[in-house]
Amino acid sequence: MRLDWDTLVYFFPKLLAKLPLTISIVLVATVFGLLLGLALALARLERVPVLRQASGVLVSFLRGTPIIVQMFLVYFGLPLVLQTVGVDIRDWDKIWFVYLTYSLNAAAFFSEILRSSIGAVPKAQWDAAAGCGLTRAQTYRRIVLPQSVAIALPATGMTITGLLQDTSLAFMLGIVDVIGQVKAMGSITGHLLEGYIVAAFFFVVLSLLLERLFHRAEKKVTLRQRTS
Amino acid sequence: MTFDLSFLGTALWTAAAKIPATLALAAVPLALGTLLGLPLALARFFRVPVLGKVIQGAVTLIKGIPVVLMLFVFYVVSADAFDPLMQSLGLSLTFRDFPKSLIALAALSIYAAAALCEVFRGALAAVPPGQFDAAAAAGLTRAQVLRRIVLPQALPVSLPMVSNITIALLKAAAMGSVVAVVDVMNAAVIAANANYRYLEAYVAAALIYWGLCFALEKAFGAGEKVLTRRVRRAA
Known part of the structure; x- marks a missing residue:
């Protein structure tokens, strides 16, 4: 097998044009995953009855099953569930199912990270905050969460890098992202390997960028904590 | 379209046969x-x-x-x-x-x-x-x-x-x-190719993966206990 340089060059801009879609999946899943993940973590930390058990089961399920399976469960299952309440979503764009799956999946991993990082804040700080007359919500917002963010940062970075890798499965639902584009172009041009190599290049570059970004964020946060 | 429980059973059985794979x-x-x-x-x-x-x-x-x-x-x-x-x-x-x-x-x-x-x-x-x-x-x-x-x-x-x-x-x-x-997931999907009951197939696959991951986590947890105890005793 010989790699065709011209084909590599041909693939490059076409795949580059699909990167925003890949990045949008990572961004949406990170934002909604963090919000939902925080809610899931709080349900367990605050021992909210029923919600606490539900959160535990959901997190265990999302962490214990492959994301491809979750994606198809959402794709085939959600329309059926919503149909029983009279909502028809069968003609929705498939990307919404991808956004939803990846947000849920990320939420499970984020909730475990947040739970342990909130737990890592010394208990004496809670007592001190209560002694100052802060409410529980105020203590979370002003005392505990700012500290746990710093603790959670490295693991969060790894989860987001993992999310980026996982977006490579969205093509299975028919999404034309970087990999979907390789598949589509491969069947026309007869060149798959070149496409895969260019796609791999983009993923490696994005991973390195993410790693660098989190490295800098960590430095900044630890520095700020030391000075405050 | 409804959820077919009996096909879920069939899919579970078919997919479970591929757990070794x-x-x-x-x-x-x-x-x-x-x-x-x-x-x-x-x-x-x-x-x-x-x-x-x-x-x-x-x-x-x-x-x-x-x-x-x-x-x-x-x-x-x-x-x-x-x-x-x-x-x-x-x-x-x-x-x-x-x-x-x-x-x-x-x-x-x-x-x-x-x-x-x-x-x-x-x-x-x-x-x-x-x-x-x-x-x-x-x-x-x-x-x-x-x-x-x-x-x-x-x-x-x-x-x-x-x-x-x-x-x-x-x-x-x-x-x-x-x-x-042909692993657990593929076996479940192949079983559904005949009747398009993919939801049941993926539920079956999910249940099996969930069980396997749960068992693995427990096994590693037990292994960790044994190992740390041995290290502590040796120390």
Whole structure:
């Protein structure tokens, strides 16, 4: 097998044009995953009855099953569930199912990270905050969460890098992202390997960028904590 | 469209028959990845000139490439190379006869070796440096220091991460279906191809993966307890 340089060059801009879609999946899943993940973590930390058990089961399920399976469960299952309440979503764009799956999946991993990082804040700080007359919500917002963010940062970075890798499965639902584009172009041009190599290049570059970004964020946060 | 419980049972039964295939897709890469990853981690830990840097670069590269892409590349390359190779060997085998699970095993093993290399390197770094000096002062050779002092401490430290990697491998094994490996997920989907009851098939697959991951987590947890107890007693 010989790699065709011209084909590599041909693939490059076409795949580059699909990167925003890949990045949008990572961004949406990170934002909604963090919000939902925080809610899931709080349900367990605050021992909210029923919600606490539900959160535990959901997190265990999302962490214990492959994301491809979750994606198809959402794709085939959600329309059926919503149909029983009279909502028809069968003609929705498939990307919404991808956004939803990846947000849920990320939420499970984020909730475990947040739970342990909130737990890592010394208990004496809670007592001190209560002694100052802060409410529980105020203590979370002003005392505990700012500290746990710093603790959670490295693991969060790894989860987001993992999310980026996982977006490579969205093509299975028919999404034309970087990999979907390789598949589509491969069947026309007869060149798959070149496409895969260019796609791999983009993923490696994005991973390195993410790693660098989190490295800098960590430095900044630890520095700020030391000075405050 | 409704949910067909009896087909869920059928799909569960069909997919469960492929649990050994899925477990093998996680266990073989775990074993090969450990065999490869440990020497690689040692090379990096002891900063072997050139090799250490090369390994570092390779690990970063591999961890940046999605597993599914690695599977595709291996598939395309082996599909291209297999027929000419068999012809030159005078065998009348074609790519159709090639066991596709080898592709999945190779890709997952490389991924496991890279991940485990990082884990073992971290575990080695967790052993206090004074122990190396103390063991050397006691007249132990470098190999003896590793075998008797360092590894027995480093390996239990790495167990929780090894557990995470094993679970990640088990879930990644479901990607084998993109190169036509018949594992738990693919078996469930094939069962649904006849009647389009894909939801039931994926629920069945999800339940099996969930059970397997739960069992693995418990097994590793128990193993960790045994190992830490032994280390503490020896200390």
